[in-house]
Amino acid sequence: MKGYKMEIAKTKQGVPVSPGKADFEAEKNREKENEKKLLESLVADDIENKPNRCRMCGAKLGYDGLGEYTCPDCGHKEYDDYGLVRSFLEEHPGATAIQVEKGTGVSRNKITKMIADDKFIAKINK
Numbered sequence: 392m393k394g395y396k397m398e399i400a401k402t403k404q405g406v407p408v409s410p411g412k413a414d415f416e417a418e419k420n421r422e423k424e425n426e427k428k429l430l431e432s433l434v435a436d437d438i439e440n441k442p443n444r445c446r447m448c449g450a451k452l453g454y455d456g457l458g459e460y461t462c463p464d465c466g467h468k469e470y471d472d473y474g475l476v477r478s479f480l481e482e483h484p485g486a487t488a489i490q491v492e493k494g495t496g497v498s499r500n501k502i503t504k505m506i507a508d509d510k511f512i513a514k515i516n517k
């Protein structure tokens with residue numbers, strides 16, 4: 392995001408508004424390309440890492456919603472990646488992606504994917 396200021400295009404049909412516009416477009420396309428590659432690399436990955444069986448007693452877990460699962464037999468709680476990040480952010484509002492990664496063990500790629508899916512909102516730190 393460094394090296395240029397973002398502006399709203401003032402013309403239509405792709406007419407350059409300034410000599411710097413071509414550079415800006417190239418930069419934007421490169422970013423899009425990188426984002427696409429990242430998302431494609433994640434498709435093969437198990438993105439959500441959903442738990443299936445209770446790790447305490449082996450019973451099939453019931454889904455509570457919002458990434459949380461409860462064992463019907465022993466009451467043990469499990470979380471998928473979304474549930475882990477969500478519960479971490481509930482305890483640590485305003486944590487950075489790095490802090491979330493360290494606190495949950497969920498990889499930054501997965502966190503980025505969840506932000507891209509609008510599951511979480513990323514704000515620029517100033």
Ligand SMILES: [Zn+2]
Pocket residue numbers: 445446447448449450462463464465466467
């Ligand atoms: Zn159990």
